[in-house]
Amino acid sequence: MKLERLLSIIILLINHRMLQAKDLAKRFEVSVRTIYRDIEAINAAGIPIVTYQGVHGGIGLAEGYRLDRNLLTNDELATIVTALRSISTSYEKVQHQQLMEKMNSVVHPGDAEAFQSKTSRVLIDYSPWDNNTHLQEKLERIEQAIDTCLFIVFTYSDAQGKVTQRTAEPHTLILKGRQWYVQAYCTDREQFRLFKLRRMKSLSVDPKLSFTRRPLPEQKQIKGKQSSLSHKNEVVLRFQKEARHLAEDWFDAEELVPTENEAWLVKKAYPEDEWLYSFILSFGSHVEVLEPVHLRDVIAERAAQITKIYK
Structure with missing residues (x-):
């Protein structure tokens, strides 16, 4: 993605006096035009980049410019690496791994162990259970x-x-x-x-x-799924007492209200659509819709249709 490509270009320019736009384009598998747009974005961020014309020309940092090693703290670098690791769970790219390695190389050897510990504390895994x-x-x-x-x-x-x-x-x-x-x-x-x-x-x-x-x-x-607060209805669900663990997969413990017969009530506003019907039916016989009444009828009708298939 663009963020890691920009960071990678900056690090490459720090470590090399000059690079060819076509070489960068080949490295990141983008067009030369995209590389020049990236260079403009880096310039706009305050890092002066110069393009040199001619046979031996290319792209490089302005003469005498150096990126302060302390521009990013170890905590900030760890945050970037953690984000990249999380992104890579659902969208693998060679550039992600390359950038993480470069970030690790910036850290002082004496801080390496503590840095690795920080980047291993959190991983947000976006990957689906199936390999799609x-x-x-x-x-x-x-x-x-x-x-x-x-x-x-x-x-x-x-x-x-x-x-x-x-x-x-x-x-x-x-x-x-x-x-x-x-x-x-x-x-x-x-x-x-x-x-x-x-x-x-x-x-x-x-x-x-x-x-x-x-x-x-x-x-x-942005026009996407047609849902907003004005299109939401309050839905009241009653979970059987033995199904609390299922309810807690989707709702906070504070949202579960106990009843006299040891069941659990949940009140939540949802847009009424196919997702809501499927969501309620996914709990099977462990949940009952109490309100609104018309939603009870919809779920009952769909449950009857499912029963008809298996008969």
Whole structure:
């Protein structure tokens, strides 16, 4: 991703007097144009980079400039390494491992053991239980399109099951709620949308169709799943007394209210959609919907349909 690529370029320029843009592009598997955009971003961050023309030219740090070794403390470096390790659980890239090794090399040998301890305290594992190679391929393909500013073309199935053909400008990959999305400008809808990668089929990058990056909208303006506070209803669930451990997988202990018959009540606001129905049904006979009444009817009807299948 862009952050680790920028950090890697900075470290390479510190350790080498001059580098060729084409060599950097090959190393990070991006275009030369992307490397020059990265150089502009590094310059804007206050690190002076100079490009030298000619046969023996290239990219290097301004004469006499040195990055202060103490610019980042060991705690800050440990935070970066921890974040990279966590990202790598769901999105493996050779550059992630290379950057972590470089970060480790910056630490003074005397602090190495304490540094390793700090980077091992927390690991946020985003990886799914199944090894989804198709998802990894989509991530790599979309990132390539983002780096080279090329359109993506795909078939998309929305939450209602409607299937459409889409052409879009990919801008940002987002991991939210254990699901990967791409924030892209949809040419069909003429606005930014969030597309869930698992719902994208026949994904391809159009090598002949490029775009210029647009200013990203505020998060609240992104059209994705149609849910907001105004569309949420309060749902009251009653868990059987022996199912408290199941309830605690999804709710804080403070949210579980005991009843006289040793059951547990939970009140929570949810948008009513297919996810909510599936969520409630996943608890089987351990949970009962008390409110709203119409939701009881929906769950009862679906449970009856499931029973009919197995009869």
